[in-house]
Amino acid sequence: MEILKKNGYGIGRMSVKNSDNNYNYIVWCTGSLECAVIDPIDADVLLYFARSEALTVKYIINTHTHPDHIVGNRAILKVTKAKILAHKKGQKYVSSRSVAVDDGSVIDIGKQKIRVIHTPGHCSEHISLILGEHIFVGDTLFLAGCGNTKCGGNVDELYETIAIKLRTLPENLIILPGHDYSEKNLRFSLSIEPRNEATRLKLEEVKSFYSRGMEPMPTTIGEEKRYNPFFRFDLVELIEELKNRKPSLVTDPRAIFKELREMRNNWN
Numbered sequence: 499m500e501i502l503k504k505n506g507y508g509i510g511r512m513s514v515k516n517s518d519n520n521y522n523y524i525v526w527c528t529g530s531l532e533c534a535v536i537d538p539i540d541a542d543v544l545l546y547f548a549r550s551e552a553l554t555v556k557y558i559i560n561t562h563t564h565p566d567h568i569v570g571n572r573a574i575l576k577v578t579k580a581k582i583l584a585h586k587k588g589q590k591y592v593s594s595r596s597v598a599v600d601d602g603s604v605i606d607i608g609k610q611k612i613r614v615i616h617t618p619g620h621c622s623e624h625i626s627l628i629l630g631e632h633i634f635v636g637d638t639l640f641l642a643g644c645g646n647t648k649c650g651g652n653v654d655e656l657y658e659t660i661a662i663k664l665r666t667l668p669e670n671l672i673i674l675p676g677h678d679y680s681e682k683n684l685r686f687s688l689s690i691e692p693r694n695e696a697t698r699l700k701l702e703e704v705k706s707f708y709s710r711g712m713e714p715m716p717t718t719i720g721e722e723k724r725y726n727p728f729f730r731f732d733l734v735e736l737i738e739e740l741k742n743r744k745p746s747l748v749t750d751p752r753a754i755f756k757e758l759r760e761m762r763n764n765w766n
């Protein structure tokens with residue numbers, strides 16, 4: 499568990515050693531010691547951490563209802579009085595006793611306030627959570643990539659979420675995603691923009707973290723604009739690269755975004 503403490507709140511980031519490199523998070527108010535767990539898989543580790551820090555688990559928050567984001571709910575409910583929070587469109591997959599949140603909802607954890615944004619696209623019920631200088635984006639956005647739309651998703655909604663809701667957020671906001679796919683995403687980014695020096699440097703940095711047995715550092719909204727193709731769909735340099743390969747490509751931002759998503763789906 500990697501721990502970070504900031505103006506009145508703490509965040510624990512736990513890398514689950516599974517094939518999809520999930521991240522589990524725990525967030526707490528350093529004053530009241532109330533906490534929420536986000537997308538739990540490994541309930542034992544999260545509960546052990548909560549106990550060792552004397553934290554009371556007030557909420558389980560599911561960014562969306564894919565099995566690898568809700569599987570730990572039951573074990574946490576068994577031993578705490580936590581309430582499950584999920585988007586109203588996902589409640590039926592989580593628990594009939596869950597509490598619905600939606601765009602604009604505010605979740606209180608002690609003195610800390612978590613703001614909910616509805617971010618559909620990867621699936622219709624997806625939410626992201628802003629706490630202070632951090633945003634938990636589940637499977638909507640990743641380092642140098644974005645979520646796929648294979649399990650109940652919609653690529654038009656994903657485009658609107660990323661172009662309108664996420665890319666416009668403050669540049670210093672730190673992104674905490676639901677998985678680490680950094681190396682593969684950066685390799686894909688380089689295949690799109692082979693001359694992008696920012697991508698090449700980031701790939702080297704990520705590989706150097708892995709070689710030391712560490713997780714890559716979280717990035718920011720501003721940083722992603724330099725190498726994440728799903729933030730760069732309307733930039734001349736990226737459009738020219740794609741046009742060279744497919745002269746018939748329509749250069750409308752939405753069409754470019756969808757083309758990139760399709761290319762990433764078929765890329766190995």
Ligand SMILES: [Zn+2]
Pocket residue numbers: 562564620637
């Ligand atoms: Zn998912």
